[in-house]
Amino acid sequence: MPDSNRILDILKKNEAQILTDWASEQTAAMADRSDLMNDAETRIQGKEFLGLLQTAVQFDGASDVQAAEWEPVRDMLANVSRSRALKGFTPSETANFVFSLKKPLFVHLQQELRADPAALADELWKITILLDKLGLWTTEVYQRSRNEIIARQQQELLELSTPVVKLWDGVLAVPLIGTLDSARTQIVMEALLQMIVDTGSEIAIIDITGVPTVDTLTAQHLLKAVSAARLMGADCIISGIRPQIAQTIVHLGVDLTTVTTKATMADAFRTAMQRLGTAFTRPQAKG
Amino acid sequence: MERIPILRMGDVLLVTIQVDMYDRLAMTLQDDLTIRISETGAHGVLIDISSLDIVDSFIGRVLSNISLMASVLDATTVVVGMQPAVAITLVELGLSLQGVKTALNVERGMAMLRASTHLVDEKAEDAHREN
Numbered sequence: 377m378p379d380s381n382r383i384l385d386i387l388k389k390n391e392a393q394i395l396t397d398w399a400s401e402q403t404a405a406m407a408d409r410s411d412l413m414n415d416a417e418t419r420i421q422g423k424e425f426l427g428l429l430q431t432a433v434q435f436d437g438a439s440d441v442q443a444a445e446w447e448p449v450r451d452m453l454a455n456v457s458r459s460r461a462l463k464g465f466t467p468s469e470t471a472n473f474v475f476s477l478k479k480p481l482f483v484h485l486q487q488e489l490r491a492d493p494a495a496l497a498d499e500l501w502k503i504t505i506l507l508d509k510l511g512l513w514t515t516e517v518y519q520r521s522r523n524e525i526i527a528r529q530q531q532e533l534l535e536l537s538t539p540v541v542k543l544w545d546g547v548l549a550v551p552l553i554g555t556l557d558s559a560r561t562q563i564v565m566e567a568l569l570q571m572i573v574d575t576g577s578e579i580a581i582i583d584i585t586g587v588p589t590v591d592t593l594t595a596q597h598l599l600k601a602v603s604a605a606r607l608m609g610a611d612c613i614i615s616g617i618r619p620q621i622a623q624t625i626v627h628l629g630v631d632l633t634t635v636t637t638k639a640t641m642a643d644a645f646r647t648a649m650q651r652l653g654t655a656f657t658r659p660q661a662k663g
Numbered sequence: 664m665e666r667i668p669i670l671r672m673g674d675v676l677l678v679t680i681q682v683d684m685y686d687r688l689a690m691t692l693q694d695d696l697t698i699r700i701s702e703t704g705a706h707g708v709l710i711d712i713s714s715l716d717i718v719d720s721f722i723g724r725v726l727s728n729i730s731l732m733a734s735v736l737d738a739t740t741v742v743v744g745m746q747p748a749v750a751i752t753l754v755e756l757g758l759s760l761q762g763v764k765t766a767l768n769v770e771r772g773m774a775m776l777r778a779s780t781h782l783v784d785e786k787a788e789d790a791h792r793e794n
Binding site for chain 2: 562566569570572573577578600605608
């Protein structure tokens with residue numbers, strides 16, 4: 377395989393020079409992001425990549441980067457993209473890691489094949505294709521890691537924002553914060569119903585002070601939770617309805633007359649205590 | 664044929680569903696229960712579904728119907744111990760069993776029935792004494 381060996385020869389012969397050029401290319405491209413980059417790390421990554429690239433090029437005529445021989449290279453690039461995605465690099469800056477290798481490689485190719493323009497064009501084309509594929513691969517991995525980060529944060533948000541609190545014997549409270557979509561309502565509903573079973577509570581207060589907007593869908597979700605709790609034998613009180621929300625609900629024609637609603641959590645709690653037959657008295661001040 | 668037992672406790676009929684409900688069984692229960700209510704003159708029916716894991720729309724409607732039929736026969740029905748998953752399923756199916764009384768467990772359900780049949784009991788006792 378004379379073609380692929382030519383790339384390999386150049387890589388081997390000029391590794392140190394290419395590495396230095398490459399590192400300076402990268403530093404130049406990322407001049408305004410010096411807070412994220414560090415030269416030593418770039419060099420280490422570059423050296424590792426060149427080493428793996430040489431091994432991979434030996435096996436195959438540098439065509440199919442999805443082949444098994446290219447796995448170490450792909451893994452290495454995936455690690456680089458992932459760490460860059462976590463650090464907050466943009467996709468172009470991440471892909472730049474691979475693309476900036478083009479210039480140093482082309483310079484050396486040109487020196488090597490000055491006498492044979494046809495072979496030079498051929499080699500340039502091959503390397504371009506190869507590096508483009510690897511560059512796209514880094515972007516792909518970058519995108520995937522970003523999606524993973526987003527998914528994980530969503531999950532954390534879901535877990536964080538759905539507590540069910542026991543206020544009193546037989547009284548539960550669910551302070552809802554943030555927009556209510558189907559997935560969240562489902563989780564809230566399950567948590568609430570399970571807690572009703574566990575504590576044997578008769579009254580649940582759903583506080584929507586932290587819900588920014590209530591539309592027909594949100595109202596429907598709330599009513600579902602209330603109906604489900606009722607089926608299990610617990611009453612629900614919805615509290616924390618702000619004036620704007622009260623207006624929206626009426627304008628939308630949502631029927632909340634079947635549910636007890638209160639303006640504040642305190643009112644809801646008082647109602648709950650009355651239903652349980654508990655009364656509070658303020659102790660007489662002394663003197 | 665399999666049947667769900669209906670137990671009589673004074674003024675109240677006690678039904679504990681401990682097997683998976685299928686359509687025939689639900690219809691049989693509906694028949695048996697209405698017959699027993701009119702035979703015994705019971706004023707309360709307590710249906711415990713705490714060991715029921717799966718409820719479909721048909722069973723949901725039968726429960727609702729039983730409650731309505733009992734109220735026609737002057738008996739109050741309380742469904743107790745519904746599992747969270749079952750409650751969610753019924754709500755998602757659009758069956759919120761309007762008009763059916765519910766309670767968390769048998770104890771609360773009995774208290775509820777006693778409260779609602781209390782006046783009836785007193786009247787019956789008064790009538791008994793006069794005789």
